Each structure stands twice: as structure tokens, then as C-alpha cells.
Amino acid sequence: MEKRKLNFWQIWNMSFGFLGIQFGFALQGGFMSRIFQTLGAAKDDIPLLWIAAPLTGLLVQPIIGYMSDRTWSAKWGRRRPYFLVGAILSSIALFLVPHSPALWIAAGFLWILDASINISMEPFRALVADKLPESQRSYGFVVQTLIIGIGTWIASNLPWMVSKLGVSDAAASGVVPMSVKVAFAIGAFVFLTSILFTVFTTTEYPPEDMEEFEREKAKKNQFISDIVNNIGSMPATMKKLGVVQFFSWFAFFTMWSMANPALTEHVFQTPVPVEANYNMDVPAQIEAYNTANTAFQKSSNLVGSYMGVYGLSSMAFALFLAFYTSKRRINRKYVHMLSLILGGVGFIMMKFIPSHEYLNISFILIGFAWGSILSMPYAMLSSSVDPKKMGVIMGIFNMFIVLPQIVAALGGVNFVSNLLGSEAINAMTVAGISLILGGLANLLIVNPNAITYQQTEK
Structure with a gap:
């Protein structure tokens, strides 16, 4: 089946649901560690508490x-039913997670939230490959990244915006502030409505051979063998991209899990107060604890806002690539390599900046890496695999996203960063080194179609 080219707004509509998905991911990535810290988690415990995210991705995405x-x-197509189910479950989890009364409940909600987001996210990746001709693949993934950037920036600033509107950042010990609760409720609403927009404005192509499709569908108990067979026969380009993805996602997992303790402690000088260090029977000590806690919560708002800059930067980067790739070919390998190296420099800078305003520069550079991570590997991969298996291949490819995060959560972040010292900011240095290694790993990619699609259409 020859797929027709789509205009910008058609691609925008089919990708708009990613706005909500990114609201969910940005709130999770920017503020989940803050919730864990508020509920009493120690710095070294945080990566392990995050293990829910990659484990659910490992299980859910290929399925x-x-x-x-x-x-x-x-009526509903192939991918859209999954968008909708995931959106409903994610919205419920987003609303409830900041109301967690205990650390183990918050960790449990993270399992539910991440699994639900993955139900929606995975089919979105496949939809771009389903709907667009080969010549528009880079363009399609870049537009998707543009929307992701918008969502990242707005969602990352939500607690700060809500606080500026007068909602309190103060809270009792072990209680998440109301500003965070309101922000997560807004995120839940945006998640559901943006997915509904895509569901009702986008159509899908039917299977090319309906009879063959029905025969394949009728086969029973093929899932495990099909997954194993596809893993065993994955193209060489996919394996090499897996090396790039390992270092890239190790770095970003480190940021999501450790940026809040690292930056509140090192840059803002307002670490989370430990209640055991205060005599809560003495009014002056209670006041001192509350003052320190409010300072930590306010600086956490700012950490989230600065993290939103990488979403804004990735949006600008994606917008540039969207216009460029709509008319011209690009060398995907070198674009991705340079972007990751710049992001690595942004992370390493954090340890040496004289004041928190310089975090804008760091996160702008990180945004270049993020914008590229969300588009270039998928564009390179989609030019190297069987389009009939695009969904399962994208699911298997995402194993290269979750495996490095599992390694990081099970002690990788703590082990490597502790080699540099006990300060939390060393985790950001580790993230920077990892991104630079990921950038250099792009030199492994040699498939010419993956690097630069050889356009033949008029």
C-alpha cells in the first residue's frame, strides 16, 4: 500500500496525544523523587525506588x-484503542500519586503510572511508521518531539506556576504540598483530553493483506516465540543503536531520579530536612524544620522549572529539524552524535556553575540531546526493519531504553557516582559522561538507509 504524504497539521493531530503522555512523564520525572524525599526516602534509596519505571516498560512495551x-x-483502528485505555489509567494514577500517605504507596503508584503511560506511548511510536511514507519518517518523529518538548516545559513548570497563583508550598512532615497535588491533577486532565483529541482526529490504514492478517491473528500462544524470534533476528543496525540507547537512557534515568537531591543540595544549598535531626517537641525546632522544609519545596519547584528548559530547548531543536527535514535530507548519525555530546557537556557543567541561573545553559544543552533521542534513533530504526512488525519491533527496541535504567536503579548510579565522591551532584557528572559515550557510539552505525534515507519519491 502506497502511503500518501501528510501535511504538518495532519502529522500534528496524530501526534498531539503525546502532549498528555509527556505531561505524565515530565511530572513523574521532575517530581517523583521530590515526593519520595518528602515521604522520607534517603538519597541512596531513590534510584531503587524508581525501578518500577523501567521494569514496567520492559514488561509492558513488547506486549x-x-x-x-x-x-x-x-472504527477504532489498530493503535488508538491502546491510547485510550492507557490515558484513562494514567490520569487516575497521576491524580492519586501525590496523595500517597507513605513511601511504599508512592512507589506502588509509580508502578501503576508508568505501566499505564507505556500502554499509550508504545503504539504512538508505531503510529508514525504506520501512517507516514518513508520519506516523511524523520519529519514525523521530529514533529512528535516538538509536541513532547511543549509538554515537558509546561508540565515541569506546573508546581511553580501553581505556587505563584497562591497555592501553598508548605506542608507538614511527610505530606506532599498542595501545589504539587494541584499540578498533578492538571496533568491528569491534560493527559486524557489530548489523547482523546488524537483518537477522534486521526484515522489509520487497515492491514495491507486482511486475509493474512486474520490468519496471523488467529494463531494462539505465539507471543513468546515471536518475541524471541524477533530478538534473535534483529538487524545489526538495531543492535548498534542499542549501544547508543544504553548510554543515553542511563544518563536520563540518572537525571530523573537524582536531579532533585543533587541540585537542591549542591546548587540551591537547601537539602531536604531530616526530621530525626530536629527535636519536634520544641517549638523553635518545629519552626526551624518547617522553614527548612518550605525552602526545600520551593527550590524543588525551581529544579522542576529548570528541568522544563530542556523540554523548551528540545522543542526549538525539533522545530528546526521539522522545517529542515520537510525539504532536505539529514545525516541522522552525526546529528545524533553531536546532540548527545552537547547534552553531556550540559550535565558536567552543573558541578561548576556559580549560581542556579546558569542551570538554564545546562538544560538548554541537555534539551538538544533529548530532542535527538526522541527522534533520530526511531527514524534510523524505522528505515531498517520490516514494516509489518513495526509495533513489536518498536516494543523490543524499547528494551534498550529500560535495560540501562534497570542497571542504573539496581545500583549502577550509586556505584559509579560514589567513585567520584559522596555528594549527590556527582550523579550529574556520571550522566554527562554517559551521554558523551552514547554520542561516540553513533560511529558504529554504518547502514546508509539508516543514516540518511535515500529519497526516491518525486
């Missing part, structure tokens, strides 16, 4: 990709 490849409804 959802496989199932969506074998789904078809004349």
Missing part, C-alpha cells in the same frame, strides 16, 4: 506492541 500489531477495528 502492547505485539498486541497492537494484531489488533484491527474498522
